[in-house]
Amino acid sequence: MTSIVAEPEEHTQTSFGLEPQASDGELLLHIAKGDADAFEEIYRRFARPVLALARRRLADSGTAEDATQETFVSIWRSAHSFRPERGAGSAWLFAVARNSIIDRARQRTDTAVGDAPEQPSSDPSPTELAEHDWIAWEVHSALGRLPDREQTVISLAYFSELSQREIADQLELPLGTVKTRTRSGLSRMATLLEGVRDRGPA
Amino acid sequence: MDQPDLEELVGEDLDDGDREALRPADELLRITEAPPEIPEELAASIRAIPQSEGQPVKRSGRRDMLKSRRLTVYAAAALLAGIAFAIGWIVRGGGDDTLATPADIVTLEATRFASNDASMEIDVFPIDPAGNWVLLANIEGLEPVDDAQYYELWLTQGGRVAASCGRFLVDADGRAENLWFNAPYRFSEYDDWIVTREGPGNERSRVLLRAPVTTSTS
Numbered sequence: 350m351t352s353i354v355a356e357p358e359e360h361t362q363t364s365f366g367l368e369p370q371a372s373d374g375e376l377l378l379h380i381a382k383g384d385a386d387a388f389e390e391i392y393r394r395f396a397r398p399v400l401a402l403a404r405r406r407l408a409d410s411g412t413a414e415d416a417t418q419e420t421f422v423s424i425w426r427s428a429h430s431f432r433p434e435r436g437a438g439s440a441w442l443f444a445v446a447r448n449s450i451i452d453r454a455r456q457r458t459d460t461a462v463g464d465a466p467e468q469p470s471s472d473p474s475p476t477e478l479a480e481h482d483w484i485a486w487e488v489h490s491a492l493g494r495l496p497d498r499e500q501t502v503i504s505l506a507y508f509s510e511l512s513q514r515e516i517a518d519q520l521e522l523p524l525g526t527v528k529t530r531t532r533s534g535l536s537r538m539a540t541l542l543e544g545v546r547d548r549g550p551a
Numbered sequence: 552m553d554q555p556d557l558e559e560l561v562g563e564d565l566d567d568g569d570r571e572a573l574r575p576a577d578e579l580l581r582i583t584e585a586p587p588e589i590p591e592e593l594a595a596s597i598r599a600i601p602q603s604e605g606q607p608v609k610r611s612g613r614r615d616m617l618k619s620r621r622l623t624v625y626a627a628a629a630l631l632a633g634i635a636f637a638i639g640w641i642v643r644g645g646g647d648d649t650l651a652t653p654a655d656i657v658t659l660e661a662t663r664f665a666s667n668d669a670s671m672e673i674d675v676f677p678i679d680p681a682g683n684w685v686l687l688a689n690i691e692g693l694e695p696v697d698d699a700q701y702y703e704l705w706l707t708q709g710g711r712v713a714a715s716c717g718r719f720l721v722d723a724d725g726r727a728e729n730l731w732f733n734a735p736y737r738f739s740e741y742d743d744w745i746v747t748r749e750g751p752g753n754e755r756s757r758v759l760l761r762a763p764v765t766t767s768t769s
Contacts, residue, residue, distance in 0.1 A: 385601035392597055397586035404587060414593050421597045423731060425604050430728040444722065448730065451701055451718050475698040488579050489586040508585035512555050528562045535561065538576040545579065 373438030373490075374431065381429035388425060391442070396421075398489035399446045402482055406450050416453040420446045437548070443486050484545060491541040499534030502527055652676075653687075659744055659760035661692070668692035669725070671704075671746060671760050686716060686732040693721045693746075693759065700750030704732065706741035706764065713741060718749070738764050 371379075371387075373394065379387035399420050403413035423445050431441050492500055505511045505519065513531070517524045557577045561570060589597075653674035661669040669692030676685040693702060704716040717732035746760035 383601070388601050389598065392594075396589045396594070396597060400589060400593075401584070401586050414590065417593060418596055421600055422604065425600050426731060427729040435722070435724070444720070448719055448727075451720070455715065455718050479698040484579060485583050488583040491576075492586065503580070504585070506555060506560055507580040510555070513559060528560070532561045532565065532573070535573040535576050538580070539573055542576055542579055 370494075373442065374433045375438075377424075377428045377431040377438050377441065378433070380425065381431070388421075391424060392421065394490050394493040395442055395446075397493060398486045399442075401489055402443075402446055402486060403450050403453070405482065405485075407453060412453055416446075416450045419453065420449040423449055439487065439490055440548075443483065446486075480546075487542055487545045488538075491538045494541060495534050495537055499530050499537065502530045503534045503538070506531060655765060657744055657762050657765065659746060659762040662758050662761055664757040665759035666692050666694075666725075669760060673744070683733040683735045684738070686734055688719070688727070688730045688732060690719070690721055690727045690730070690746075691725060693725045695721055695723055695725065696748060696750070697752070700748060700752065702759075703747050703749050705745050705747065706734070706736060706738070707743045707745055708741050710742075712745070712747070
């Protein structure tokens with residue numbers, strides 16, 4: 350029998366005494382005080398989720414990158430409006446990203462947000478799309494919280510669809526180390542994603 | 552090539568209970584697409600935001616502070632506007648936005664089509680070097696909307712919507728805080744600020760919030 354034990358992490362602190370596993374909400378409170386290190390950590394966790402959401406909603410990659418940039422400007426400017434008692438930091442960040450993306454969509458001349466389709470469609474409903482957006486957001490941001498070594502093996506397994514043996518060969522690691530990192534990463538993600546389908550965005 | 556199954560990923564020597572604890576994360580990863588890589592140029596521009604933007608704007612308290620500050624701002628509006636035009640937009644020009652002061656604060660109030668508690672307050676900051684008015688808005692009391700719907704802030708002219716200033720959503724409590732908009736318009740050419748609800752099911756948009764365009768921002 351083997352139990353899951355997360356691999357130890359290196360501990361560093363920011364200039365504001367930020368713990369390495371600070372919650373998203375704690376990071377936002379630090380950003381509100383002008384902590385650039387906290388902003389860097391939010392970037393590390395959420396840049397890919399924001400860009401993924403923008404690409405899904407805007408299609409054009411240049412416009413999606415503009416919306417991502419604007420999202421992070423809004424985060425820096427407006428972090429002081431985050432209220433921990435009203436919900437999790439991730440949900441606040443999701444709302445900020447969604448607003449920036451909608452604003453970008455408004456400026457596009459070839460796509461109108463909310464245009465009613467002429468024919469019934471088999472495409473996902475707005476509710477289904479919103480649920481998918483939220484789940485992808487949470488999965489991507491949970492992935493961004495993992496130590497790099499765990500993030501790498503999880504990404505190679507699920508997104509590059511490599512076997513554990515192939516990952517071990519590519520990273521030049523023992524197979525057992527790859528499995529240990531996969532277990533540890535999945536364990537952290539299971540904790541971070543607990544109840545994700547129920548909690549929803551703000 | 553298919554994704555490996557969970558047993559292969561974590562090994563068969565794992566206790567059944569421990570393996571099942573990992574399954575929800577495994578299932579969510581299987582239905583999620585790979586996150587995109589961030590282009591280097593985008594990464595560099597985002598990481599530079601703390602330096603390029605300066606310290607975040609600090610606001611202690613929301614509505615009460617706005618109301619008390621509004622009296623001061625109205626009294627000094629003409630002077631502030633003159634100073635603002637003279638020294639330019641400090642935030643964009645000087646790289647320090649802690650000193651930015653609104654040239655005006657506009658309060659949009661509920662029409663009969665919205666809850667009496669609904670309102671929107673807009674800090675109108677002095678025009679920036681590019682020619683945009685920078686708007687900072689706080690909203691409360693609007694109904695949350697369906698996913699495809701949204702609210703839109705407009706300027707009107709002769710009873711018709713004439714210029715859009717931005718779209719927004721509200722949270723489950725009907726609030727949205729510190730939304731930034733840009734308005735590249737001459738306010739003196741418009742009559743009213745209004746907010747409408749747009750999107751499917753709102754083909755006949757109704758005005759939910761309204762305020763006259765004031766001369767101090769023209």
